[in-house]
Amino acid sequence: MDKLQVVKIGGNVIENREALLDFLKDFATLSGPKILIHGGGKEATQMAEKLGIEVQLIEGRRITDTQNLELITMLYAGKLNKTIVAHLQALGCNSLGLSGADGNSILAEKRPPNPIDFGFVGDLTKINNNLFEILLQNGISPVCCALSHDGKGQLLNTNADTIAATVAGAMSRNFEVHLNYCFEKNGVLLDLNDASSLIKTINENQYLNLKEEGILHTGMIPKLENCFNALRAGVKQVKIGNPKMITETGTFTQIIN
Amino acid sequence: MDKLQVVKIGGNVIENREALLDFLKDFATLSGPKILIHGGGKEATQMAEKLGIEVQLIEGRRITDTQNLELITMLYAGKLNKTIVAHLQALGCNSLGLSGADGNSILAEKRPPNPIDFGFVGDLTKINNNLFEILLQNGISPVCCALSHDGKGQLLNTNADTIAATVAGAMSRNFEVHLNYCFEKNGVLLDLNDASSLIKTINENQYLNLKEEGILHTGMIPKLENCFNALRAGVKQVKIGNPKMITETGTFTQIIN
Numbered sequence: 351m352d353k354l355q356v357v358k359i360g361g362n363v364i365e366n367r368e369a370l371l372d373f374l375k376d377f378a379t380l381s382g383p384k385i386l387i388h389g390g391g392k393e394a395t396q397m398a399e400k401l402g403i404e405v406q407l408i409e410g411r412r413i414t415d416t417q418n419l420e421l422i423t424m425l426y427a428g429k430l431n432k433t434i435v436a437h438l439q440a441l442g443c444n445s446l447g448l449s450g451a452d453g454n455s456i457l458a459e460k461r462p463p464n465p466i467d468f469g470f471v472g473d474l475t476k477i478n479n480n481l482f483e484i485l486l487q488n489g490i491s492p493v494c495c496a497l498s499h500d501g502k503g504q505l506l507n508t509n510a511d512t513i514a515a516t517v518a519g520a521m522s523r524n525f526e527v528h529l530n531y532c533f534e535k536n537g538v539l540l541d542l543n544d545a546s547s548l549i550k551t552i553n554e555n556q557y558l559n560l561k562e563e564g565i566l567h568t569g570m571i572p573k574l575e576n577c578f579n580a581l582r583a584g585v586k587q588v589k590i591g592n593p594k595m596i597t598e599t600g601t602f603t604q605i606i607n
Numbered sequence: 608m609d610k611l612q613v614v615k616i617g618g619n620v621i622e623n624r625e626a627l628l629d630f631l632k633d634f635a636t637l638s639g640p641k642i643l644i645h646g647g648g649k650e651a652t653q654m655a656e657k658l659g660i661e662v663q664l665i666e667g668r669r670i671t672d673t674q675n676l677e678l679i680t681m682l683y684a685g686k687l688n689k690t691i692v693a694h695l696q697a698l699g700c701n702s703l704g705l706s707g708a709d710g711n712s713i714l715a716e717k718r719p720p721n722p723i724d725f726g727f728v729g730d731l732t733k734i735n736n737n738l739f740e741i742l743l744q745n746g747i748s749p750v751c752c753a754l755s756h757d758g759k760g761q762l763l764n765t766n767a768d769t770i771a772a773t774v775a776g777a778m779s780r781n782f783e784v785h786l787n788y789c790f791e792k793n794g795v796l797l798d799l800n801d802a803s804s805l806i807k808t809i810n811e812n813q814y815l816n817l818k819e820e821g822i823l824h825t826g827m828i829p830k831l832e833n834c835f836n837a838l839r840a841g842v843k844q845v846k847i848g849n850p851k852m853i854t855e856t857g858t859f860t861q862i863i864n
Binding site: 397400401402420423424425426427428429431432433435436437439440444445446447448449451452453454481484488490497499501502503504505 | 654657658659677680681682683684685686688689690692693694696697701702703704705706708709710711738741745747754756758759760761762
């Protein structure tokens with residue numbers, strides 16, 4: 351099976367133009383089939399303020415109402431996605447931006463309103479492998495933003511980490527998939543303020559122990575859950591680390607079975 | 608050669624949700640390969656106001672500065688394009704949204720700053736037939752917004768009528784292309800206030816005469832120029848009319864050699 355690299359970048363890379371261009375240079379040099387998945391960043395909140403759109407939080411989690419969905423569609427599928435694609439083209443990497451509706455690539459169903467109504471948030475149901483394969487076979491790198499759709503005309507907000515894990519898992523049917531979560535830290539740290547506390551590898555038992563002991567940063571828990579889901583779905587290699595890890599020069603934690 | 612339908616819709620259809628859904632239902636029923644190209648509409652101006660972005664006009668024509676380019680990228684490639692694609696998917700039409708950067712589909716160069724600096728406006732240089740053909744061969748209808756790119760990382764604002772004519776012309780290499788410009792009138796009218804003044808056909812000589820006599824509405828002139836350019840580029844059939852013409856039930860003017 352051919353190797354396929356699935357790389358996810360988050361807010362920290364996207365919010366800083368220099369960091370984004372740096373990362374895209376590295377991504378463009380990766381040889382072979384590759385898929386980029388990007389999150390959103392803080393701009394959605396800033397722009398919501400400017401437009402007078404209320405951002406409603408329940409238990410610290412954002413509710414995606416109609417206006418907020420419209421806003422993130424503009425930002426994620428519009429501004430961010432197209433900026434990334436245009437720069438990758440300039441770097442000689444033929445890429446094509448996708449929301450989940452494009453080519454029916456990423457299907458989801460609206461999360462049930464109980465116990466909490468998160469609004470237009472989608473739980474993934476199906477990845478259209480065929481579309482991704484057509485693009486990859488033609489030398490095109492798909493660039494996915496954090497939007498799925500329900501197939502009935504509704505776009506849905508979906509966590510980019512989850513999209514990355516699910517796309518990587520689905521693509522494992524025909525590829526040896528390597529999944530890289532790039533973020534602002536060097537990997538999984540035992541002490542957030544101590545870079546030397548980096549864990550080189552983590553398996554699910556170790557993860558569950560660290561979680562129980564309260565040692566893991568809360569933001570790391572859903573990220574690691576996605577990593578283990580990806581491994582279970584057949585992904586060959588999963589890493590969390592800084593963006594430089596994709597060129598083998600960065601640091602990372604490898605998530606293992 | 609297979610028939611390919613290229614359909615352009617403008618602001619009037621896009622600004623009215625009901626009209627848009629009506630049109631998309633008709634578009635979804637068209638059999639065979641098809642490409643949709645959409646303009647922007649007045650929302651860009653409304654949102655510029657909300658965001659405090661200045662809209663600069665020179666000789667009645669809009670200047671696309673950095674902020675305005677960002678805004679139309681959000682609106683055209685984000686909100687409008689993805690709304691259209693999501694609805695087409697719901698109607699059973701597998702579509703995929705494109706800016707000119709996506710798949711390197713529509714290349715342009717920035718318009719020279721003399722005599723007027725229009726900012727980030729692109730004059731088309733190349734259509735990537737290959738990308739359109741790959742999508743069409745796989746039963747996917749491309750949905751293009753009014754954005755091209757220069758291949759060097761810069762997105763550019765380009766008139767959707769011009770994109771439609773140029774894509775239709777380029778695709779004539781391997782298809783019998785039928786180009787439909789849908790707009791708010793029933794076709795080319797000798798008297799804007801009299802629907803019965805519709806011209807059934809118009810050739811270039813008749814056009815030049817009507818233009819010289821000042822009978823044509825100024826908005827119609829660049830539209831017709833695009834139509835004649837398309838015919839010259841090998842497009843088989845070019846029509847201007849109301850959106851219903853794509854189902855053979857609307858009225859139109861056919862542009863002929």
